Amino acid sequence: MYPRNSSIWNMITFYKEYGSVQTLSGHPSWSYYCELLSISDKDKRQFYEIECINAKWSVRELRRQISSSLFERLLLSNGNVNKQKVLDLALKGNEIANPQDIVKDPYVFEFLGLPEDKPMMESDLEEALVRQIEKFLLELGKGFMFVGTQQRVTFGNVHYYVDMVFYNKILKSYVLIELKTIKLMPEAVGQLNMYLNYYAAEVNEEDDNPPIGLILCTDKGNVDMQYALGGLNNNIFASKYVTYMPDKEQLIAQVEAVLTANSKEHK
Numbered sequence: 001m002y003p004r005n006s007s008i009w010n011m012i013t014f015y016k017e018y019g020s021v022q023t024l025s026g027h028p029s030w031s032y033y034c035e036l037l038s039i040s041d042k043d044k045r046q047f048y049e050i051e052c053i054n055a056k057w058s059v060r061e062l063r064r065q066i067s068s069s070l071f072e073r074l075l076l077s078n079g080n081v082n083k084q085k086v087l088d089l090a091l092k093g094n095e096i097a098n099p100q101d102i103v104k105d106p107y108v109f110e111f112l113g114l115p116e117d118k119p120m121m122e123s124d125l126e127e128a129l130v131r132q133i134e135k136f137l138l139e140l141g142k143g144f145m146f147v148g149t150q151q152r153v154t155f156g157n158v159h160y161y162v163d164m165v166f167y168n169k170i171l172k173s174y175v176l177i178e179l180k181t182i183k184l185m186p187e188a189v190g191q192l193n194m195y196l197n198y199y200a201a202e203v204n205e206e207d208d209n210p211p212i213g214l215i216l217c218t219d220k221g222n223v224d225m226q227y228a229l230g231g232l233n234n235n236i237f238a239s240k241y242v243t244y245m246p247d248k249e250q251l252i253a254q255v256e257a258v259l260t261a262n263s264k265e266h267k
Helices: 007-018 030-036 042-055 059-067 070-076 083-092 122-131 133-140 186-203 248-265
Strands: 144-155 158-168 173-179 212-217 235-242
Touching: 030 042, 030 059, 042 059, 042 070, 042 083, 070 083, 070 248, 122 133, 122 144, 122 158, 122 173, 133 144, 144 186, 158 186, 173 186, 186 212, 186 235
Parallel strands: 173 212, 212 235
Antiparallel strands: 144 158, 158 173
16 A cells, blocks of 8 residues: 555556546646645545636645635635535636625635734734735735725825725726724724725726725624625625634534535425
């Protein structure tokens, strides 16, 4: 018996799974397949293979996305995990068609090298993300372009500032991000809604779609987004962020628990 993930084990598994290199759309390096073959679940492995090709990840980026449980985080992002979503991710990768498709939960900022649970100012978090902007863009996902920080929004003679602004070229939308180093508070939703209204009226070009708002916080707490967003027409989302790699087994267990619960409901 060959040790799991040894070179011989990988080669045997590769030919069992893929047949030959000619059948793949593949990458020039065998290292990609060594990373992919470490994933036993076929749906999950196929998702990472598709995303790797579409997003043109390096081997290091692929390894990081696997370690940060991107597959599970996307499944859990809108609270509607089901077998069809698992199948869609496995067959198509993460397709960006609607604003909610760009949202993950949680976001993982382990690349900042920040201590866990250490209090910090929002300005310090923003500065750290800007210093690591390439890695932050990778974590945000496909289609994101960085516009700037502290983008001014003026109502009357009063100036406000959006923490971070991006543009998603797939959705053709500005994405306004507010950073909160505390749990989510209802007033943050109203503030972001105001910024989105400004961008829709003053910044958007004719070809742009409505702007999207994303609040990144340490905890979504007890704020019910359904009620916080009641009556608002803008796309506003809230997600937790962590500064360490999440517990992979815990995320897998969460996905499996939701899938099991959904399966029982439909029997």
